[in-house]
Amino acid sequence: xxxxxxxxxxxxxxxxxxxxxxxEGIGLLREPSRSEGNQRAYEPxxxxxxxxxxxxxxxxxxxxxxxxxxxxxxxxxxxxxxxxAIAKARLVEVEQRIRSLMAxxxxxxxxxxxxxxxxxxxxRVIEVLADHAQCTHHGH
Amino acid sequence: xxxxxxxxxxxxxxxxxxxxxxxEGIGLLREPSRSEGNQRAYEPxxxxxxxxxxxxxxxxxxxxxxxxxxxxxxxxxxxxxxxxAIAKARLVEVEQRIRSLMAxxxxxxxxxxxxxxxxxxxxRVIEVLADHAQCTHHGH
DNA sequence: CCTACATCCTCTAGCGACTAGAGGTGCAAG
DNA sequence: CTTGCACCTCTAGTCGCTAGAGGATGTAGG
Numbered sequence: 520x521x522x523x524x525x526x527x528x529x530x531x532x533x534x535x536x537x538x539x540x541x542x543e544g545i546g547l548l549r550e551p552s553r554s555e556g557n558q559r560a561y562e563p564x565x566x567x568x569x570x571x572x573x574x575x576x577x578x579x580x581x582x583x584x585x586x587x588x589x590x591x592x593x594x595x596x597x598x599x600x601x602x603x604a605i606a607k608a609r610l611v612e613v614e615q616r617i618r619s620l621m622a623x624x625x626x627x628x629x630x631x632x633x634x635x636x637x638x639x640x641x642x643r644v645i646e647v648l649a650d651h652a653q654c655t656h657h658g659h
Numbered sequence: 660x661x662x663x664x665x666x667x668x669x670x671x672x673x674x675x676x677x678x679x680x681x682x683e684g685i686g687l688l689r690e691p692s693r694s695e696g697n698q699r700a701y702e703p704x705x706x707x708x709x710x711x712x713x714x715x716x717x718x719x720x721x722x723x724x725x726x727x728x729x730x731x732x733x734x735x736x737x738x739x740x741x742x743x744a745i746a747k748a749r750l751v752e753v754e755q756r757i758r759s760l761m762a763x764x765x766x767x768x769x770x771x772x773x774x775x776x777x778x779x780x781x782x783r784v785i786e787v788l789a790d791h792a793q794c795t796h797h798g799h
Numbered sequence: 800c801c802t803a804c805a806t807c808c809t810c811t812a813g814c815g816a817c818t819a820g821a822g823g824t825g826c827a828a829g
Numbered sequence: 830c831t832t833g834c835a836c837c838t839c840t841a842g843t844c845g846c847t848a849g850a851g852g853a854t855g856t857a858g859g
Binding site for chain 1: 707711719731732735736738740743747749754760764767768770771774775776778779780781782789
Binding site for chain 1: 805806807808809
């Protein structure tokens with residue numbers, strides 16, 4: 520039950536110090552106890568929570584989604600349909616994002632390949648941007 | 660040389676009205692002439708510029724990059740090395756982003772597949788988030 | 800015990816690229 | 830002439846932090 524400082528918590532969780540304080544401010548993290556000199560004193564369970572949050576952020580979940588996921592974690596006997604739904608929604612988002620980035624990549628490659636490294640008035644990069652009709656992908 | 664209102668410009672360019680005003684504010688778009696009643700009056704060339712900007716934004720270029728690209732477009736006799744460099748840098752970013760999203764997709768798929776739709780304490784979605792060691796991809 | 804220095808504290812402001820809203824004016828149709 | 834939409838300016842809010850000011854605390858060495 521040894522408590523640690525915010526700096527140590529940052530080091531162990533991989534979440535930066537101001538970000539930890541920010542998470543406390545928005546209520547993702549409970550307010551920890553304080554030392555005599557008013558410094559935050561974290562417990563191991565706070566570290567788990569921080570790691571959970573960091574991981575979820577890395578997976579691109581929004582803070583509101585993480586709030587829900589955390590409350591689910593706090594109530595382990597509930598059905599996990601919500602967690603499943605949140606993850607599935609995120610998966611759909613990611614798949615969509617990948618698709619549009621692939622189209623974009625193709626378009627950028629064409630621009631770069633077509634650039635003859637001459638003058639701007641012959642440059643496909645500028646040309647494609649100026650004239651949307653030249654895009655191969657018209658989704659956007 | 661018939662001038663159009665900001666609303667019409669928005670409709671034709673696909674850029675929203677407040678966004679057009681915002682672009683003017685940050686200097687991406689020149690200040691248009693005004694009608695008697697102080698309303699913005701756009702010309703066809705402004706429409707081209709707006710479309711250029713919209714397209715570049717859709718391709719994920721930052722406003723600063725677009726500023727450079729626009730100034731290149733305005734000086735067509737310059738060498739196009741800058742445009743090429745900007746597009747290439749963007750291509751590298753996009754490729755990187757696709758790679759990390761693919762890893763993410765794999766992880767999310769595992770989470771969703773592993774979810775037995777039972778209770779939270781058996782749910783892989785929550786479990787994986789809580790325990791980073793379970794990730795197949797340790798890049799993050 | 801004193802000093803140096805890292806770390807901590809709170810608070811406010813800034814980032815990018817918009818978006819929303821308040822409060823008011825212009826303009827075209829009926 | 831009035832209705833009602835589109836326009837105007839201005840400020841503040843969004844998201845998820847990050848940076849900095851200005852001060853207090855904690856620790857290690859001399």
